[in-house]
Amino acid sequence: MSSLLAKNISMSFSNSQHSVNVLDNVSLELIEGRSIGIIGSSGCGKTTLLQILAGLETPTAGSVYHDDLNLSERNKAKFNQLRSSLFGFVYQFHYLLEDLTLLENCELSFQIMGSKNHEANRKSIFLIFEELGIGHLKDSYPFMLSGGERQRAAIARAVAHKPTFLLMDEPTGNLDADNAAIIQELTINLSKKFNMGILVATHDLEYASKLDEVYRIENSKLQKIDHE
Numbered sequence: 001m002s003s004l005l006a007k008n009i010s011m012s013f014s015n016s017q018h019s020v021n022v023l024d025n026v027s028l029e030l031i032e033g034r035s036i037g038i039i040g041s042s043g044c045g046k047t048t049l050l051q052i053l054a055g056l057e058t059p060t061a062g063s064v065y066h067d068d069l070n071l072s073e074r075n076k077a078k079f080n081q082l083r084s085s086l087f088g089f090v091y092q093f094h095y096l097l098e099d100l101t102l103l104e105n106c107e108l109s110f111q112i113m114g115s116k117n118h119e120a121n122r123k124s125i126f127l128i129f130e131e132l133g134i135g136h137l138k139d140s141y142p143f144m145l146s147g148g149e150r151q152r153a154a155i156a157r158a159v160a161h162k163p164t165f166l167l168m169d170e171p172t173g174n175l176d177a178d179n180a181a182i183i184q185e186l187t188i189n190l191s192k193k194f195n196m197g198i199l200v201a202t203h204d205l206e207y208a209s210k211l212d213e214v215y216r217i218e219n220s221k222l223q224k225i226d227h228e
């Protein structure tokens with residue numbers, strides 16, 4: 001089983017005046033097909049932990065492993081290539097390109113990965129669109145959609161290439177309760193259906209409670225929360 005392991009991660013940010021210790025000796029393992037929620041107050045380090053897991057930030061101490069591979073020791077160019085196939089990302093804001101249709105937005109992510117199998121890529125995209133209930137919107141532009149539809153499109157773009165891990169940073173943060181509930185259910189279903197590991201940084205405790213494991217970041221430490 002494929003796993004993403006953050007081992008003894010510490011992270012501090014410093015400038016000439018002072019240094020902030022954001023994460024202190026934090027370890028976490030995300031396994032494919034499983035889901036983890038990260039909660040904690042604003043500024044506690046949720047985004048920082050996600051960025052480190054994806055290799056987008058280098059921790060002050062500790063390493064991130066994909067299976068037995070130490071991602072921090074890998075050649076940068078190679079890792080950039082691996083990263084786009086290994087991960088999908090969803091943020092609070094959708095970041096869809098406004099001049100492209102939903103279909104074109106999703107095709108673009110395959111192009112960035114260097115994947116040229118146009119037909120197969122479209123097939124994967126249409127499959128995900130159906131799964132997310134946005135098939136009828138494939139030729140629409142982002143401005144034509146509601147907030148919930150745009151976020152579903154952002155999820156489609158993140159998962160169309162079937163990443164092993166889906167990292168989501170406050171994916172329901174901009175949505176009303178009904179749309180947040182739809183996104184919760186869809187992402188949990190996708191994780192099961194495609195055997196993806198999902199990691200969600202969220203303020204939404206109801207969402208977190210539906211995930212396999214929940215952790216809170218507090219005073220730079222990661223603490224596992226008991227939930228049924």
Ligand SMILES: Nc1ncnc2c1ncn2[C@@H]1O[C@H](COP(=O)(O)OP(=O)(O)O)[C@@H](O)[C@H]1O
Pocket residue numbers: 013014020022040041042043044045046047048049
């Ligand atoms: N690049 C950076 N430079 C300096 N400080 C940063 C940087 N990124 C994050 N921080 C600080 O680290 C702390 C955690 O930030 P963040 O991970 O964004 O928290 P959260 O996502 O939980 O709201 C905050 O105090 C923030 O100001």
Ligand SMILES: [Mg+2]
Pocket residue numbers: 046047048169
């Ligand atoms: Mg954040």
